[in-house]
Amino acid sequence: MGWIESVDQTNADLAGQADQAANELSARPNLTDVFLAERERLKRIVAGMGLSASDGEDALQDVSIQALQRRDVFADKAESVRWLIKVTVNRCPMEHRRRRSFQRHAGEILRRRQEIGTQSDRIDVKAIAAEELEIVRETLQELDGSLLALLVLRYFCDLNSTEIGKVLDLNQSTVRSRLREARMILAGQLMQRGIEP
Amino acid sequence: MTEMSCREIEQMLLDYADGQLSPERSSEVAEHLAGCRRCSDALKALQRSLELVQVVWEDGWADAQAIHISKQVKTRGIPRWAYATAAAVLAVAACWAFWHYLNRPAPQPLTVAEIERRVADEGMAARLLAATELLAGKPYAKELVKSQYNYIVERYPSTEAAATAKTRIR
Numbered sequence: 001m002g003w004i005e006s007v008d009q010t011n012a013d014l015a016g017q018a019d020q021a022a023n024e025l026s027a028r029p030n031l032t033d034v035f036l037a038e039r040e041r042l043k044r045i046v047a048g049m050g051l052s053a054s055d056g057e058d059a060l061q062d063v064s065i066q067a068l069q070r071r072d073v074f075a076d077k078a079e080s081v082r083w084l085i086k087v088t089v090n091r092c093p094m095e096h097r098r099r100r101s102f103q104r105h106a107g108e109i110l111r112r113r114q115e116i117g118t119q120s121d122r123i124d125v126k127a128i129a130a131e132e133l134e135i136v137r138e139t140l141q142e143l144d145g146s147l148l149a150l151l152v153l154r155y156f157c158d159l160n161s162t163e164i165g166k167v168l169d170l171n172q173s174t175v176r177s178r179l180r181e182a183r184m185i186l187a188g189q190l191m192q193r194g195i196e197p
Numbered sequence: 198m199t200e201m202s203c204r205e206i207e208q209m210l211l212d213y214a215d216g217q218l219s220p221e222r223s224s225e226v227a228e229h230l231a232g233c234r235r236c237s238d239a240l241k242a243l244q245r246s247l248e249l250v251q252v253v254w255e256d257g258w259a260d261a262q263a264i265h266i267s268k269q270v271k272t273r274g275i276p277r278w279a280y281a282t283a284a285a286v287l288a289v290a291a292c293w294a295f296w297h298y299l300n301r302p303a304p305q306p307l308t309v310a311e312i313e314r315r316v317a318d319e320g321m322a323a324r325l326l327a328a329t330e331l332l333a334g335k336p337y338a339k340e341l342v343k344s345q346y347n348y349i350v351e352r353y354p355s356t357e358a359a360a361t362a363k364t365r366i367r
Contacts, residue, residue: 039266043264044261047254047257047260053264057265061348065328069280104256112256113252133253136250136252183247186250187245
């Protein structure tokens with residue numbers, strides 16, 4: 001009877017290992033599901049990076065294809081989300097007509113703002129002077145892509161420095177110093193060109 | 198205030214504006230700002246420029262609402278060789294498109310910008326077509342493939358890829 005018990009035990013062990021493997025596999029997030037769940041955030045990134053709607057759509061189509069390829073690769077959802085954000089950020093500068101939405105002049109932005117009512121609670125802009133908006137728009141247009149990405153993730157997608165560091169493989173102090181550099185460039189342009197803050 | 202202390206404050210100004218400083222540090226910065234016009238102007242410029250950046254971003258965000266993402270994205274992994282094939286197809290298509298537009302007799306002289314735009318469209322359409330073709334044989338990707346073909350036809354109607362996509366739809 002001893003060997004029968006031994007076989008039963010082996011079978012039970014194998015069944016347990018199979019269950020564990022199946023559970024681990026089913027616990028892995030489906031990247032395409034995560035992509036769909038995160039699409040608003042990804043749209044926000046492409047908008048923040050200055051892509052027009054059509055360019056942004058092309059970029060996100062590409063990201064979705066990459067997500068299909070890497071389905072079931074990541075161990076948890078947070079890791080999947082970080083990967084999607086990173087791929088989207090890296091994809092944006094590849095656009096041929098990059099930052100096309102930043103080419104819209106300040107006057108047009110202000111007119112559209114009135115027409116389609118894009119005001120939000122987070123912006124307290126009582127009176128926007130077209131001249132200073134134009135300076136900031138031009139600076140954004142010319143800003144280095146890596147600095148722009150940091151600005152977008154921090155101030156448009158509300159990620160903190162630690163999260164940004166994980167996404168872009170940077171340490172927190174580097175994130176902070178580059179964010180400072182980007183913000184100082186923007187502020188400096190406003191000050192240098194004679195606009196009273 | 199000394200120049201040095203202004204430099205030190207400048208290093209902390211962003212953290213101050215973002216509310217990232219400790220209460221003690223924050224008090225020190227506030228005290229400096231009360232007596233230093235240069236640094237307080239810099240703080241105002243930091244805050245104002247971010248407000249204006251948000252205005253530009255929100256303008257783009259209004260456009261981004263129109264971005265359509267298919268909810269049919271469901272399939273299994275795609276082998277690496279298929280991506281290599283797609284890349285090769287893309288490269289050939291891009292070369293062909295470039296050659297075609299350089300050698301094509303045009304009724305009116307094309308500008309360099311127009312050629313560049315058309316080449317970019319041909320390249321992007323070919324790229325999307327190649328990616329779609331990879332999924333075309335998969336039964337679980339049927340809806341996605343259909344929507345991708347339609348997208349190529351609508352977005353890049355005058356390209357070779359759109360012509361191919363039309364035949365695939367038919």
